[in-house]
Amino acid sequence: MALEQKLSLRLAQKLVMTPSLQQAIKLLQLTRMELETVLNQELVENPVLEERDETPEEGDQPNEEPPAEAKKDEIDHQESMGDIDLEAYFNDYWESNSYQGQQVLGIPEAPPLENTLTRDPDLYDHLLWQLHMCGAPDDLRQLAELIIGNLNTDGFLVASLEELQEMGRFEDGERYSSEDVERALQLVQSFDPPGVACHDLRESLLAQLDHQGEPHDSLAWRMIEQHWDLFLKRQFPAIARDLGVELHELEPAVERVKNLETRPGRKFGSERAHYVEPDVAVIKIGDEYIIQLNDDGLPRLRVSKAYRRMLQEMKRDGREGEAHQFLRDKMRSAVWLIKSLDQRQRTIYKVASSIVRQQRSFLDHGIEHLRPMVLRDVAEDIAMHESTVSRVVSNKYIHTPRGLFPMKFFFHSGIDRDYGEDISSLTVKRKIQQLIQSEDAKRPLSDSALARLLHKEGIQIARRTVAKYRDELGIPSSTDRRQIF
DSSP, X not given: OOOOOXXXXXXOOOOOOOHHHHHHHHHHTOOHHHHHHHXXXXXXXXXXXXXXXXXXXXXXXXXXXXXXXXXXHHHHHHHHGGGSOHHXXXXXXXXXXOTTTOEETTEEOOOOXXXXXXXXXXXXHHHHHHHHXXXXXXXXXXXXXXXXXXXXXXXXXXXXXXXXXXXXXXXXXOBOOHHHHHHHHHHHHTSSSTTTTBSSHHHHHXXXXXXXXXXXXXXXXXXXXXXXXXXXXXXHHHHHHHHTOOHHHHHHHHHHXXXXXXXXXXXXXXXXXXXXXXXXXXXXXXXXXXXXXXXXXXXXXXXXHXXXXXXXXXXXXXXXXXXXXXXXXXXXXXXXXXXXXXXXXXXXXHHHXXXXXXXXXXXXXXXXXXXXXXXXXXXXXXXXXXXXXXXXXXXXXXXXXXXXXXXXXXXXXXXXXXXXXXXXXXXXXXXXXXXXXXXXXXBOOOHHHHHHHHHHTTBOOOHHHHHHHHHHTXXXXXXXXXXXX
16 A cells, blocks of 8 residues: 655634733633732732832833932932931830730730631530530540531531441440440530431421420420421411311411521521622712722732843843743733733723613612613623623622622513513512512412413513522412411
8 A cells, every 4th residue: 555645725714812812811700809819929920020009109100210319319218217226116116015014094905906816616616615514424525526526517417326336436446336326416415506416307396395395295396296297388277187276276386386496506607708899880970870990909010120121131232042031921921911901901891881871770760670681782782792791790790879789680681571671580570579578478479370460560471480580589489488377
């Protein structure tokens, strides 16, 4: 078989992303906090980049030498510092501000703030503290610590008794027995909060009733212990019939159970509030809405004058070696970063301006006037691609006179109306919520009834769409909302 060489021509389309384009796309989808981290890292890694002063003096150009008078003033100021005995000054400062022995007006000063920072105890810490204070034997305390370590954040035990028995041994090598596990579990269940270390909700509710001194022959106790499945389905007439009481006699027992805690470890949750810093602020001045980009805290970057001069000198003297190539690469990277950052800010401003223009009615009158809008509407308005708009609004927040919203909040599909423009799905959800809040608790509105009421307002919506929106709002069905008493 002979091999043959020949030339062939082939056309193909490829998407080639230059490094500068990749960097611009990466910066565009970062949040403000993430962007601050990236810029600070670039300042450390790229010696050509430097941070510009926040408030440059009038007439001071970023890439020019300062005037001779400024140099002279700086030199005079440095020389004047030599006349100050800094060591004696700081000795006096620390002696006069020491909180250990000094008092001002008879009130001792507080220790430094960094010595007071701490975190709230979680459920594990709270139970462990009680265990160490109860004076239990070492073997029992060891097994109780194992049980506490197998509780979830709600306070329920996630391991079975058999699994706890297989998890380890006492210090003398003896295996855990079922009686030892039961004694340790009873010890942990006696701790605060009541109902902790139970396997399920039913057991926890019974433990809370027992802690409150509820008799075991009471209606509340018997309803939970004997008719748990019916109680979950809210079939109170059947429960009353099985217990041999009238329906109205069962009402106090149901109210008693409703006041119990369904998640015993709730108040010891370690979840903390997450604070959001908006990327864009919309301020109303007169009849106009002004858009301001939030660049507070972001380093203002510029190319170092010293390295620019060094690069020019190397080129002039013919020293184009590795050092010259290194500086050229770093210079090019710095320029790309500054241009990409500027392009990012411009793009965010354009998208925010388009949102404000198209949602002017919402900003003036509220959520009832929020118009349906998709990414294509903004993309066509600012002559950009939808993917660019999607990256801009991702994980970014905008502060308006109506409150703080994710930028994605303004993008929702529309629902047809018999008259006027289409209505936003958010507005429909708001109407569903208002209808449910004003309904008769004993005869709640079904999804079909809600759909009929919305049809009367000219909103063409199907029953399954109403059910979907109701689930997204976290509202139970009409069966679960019905109040028997």
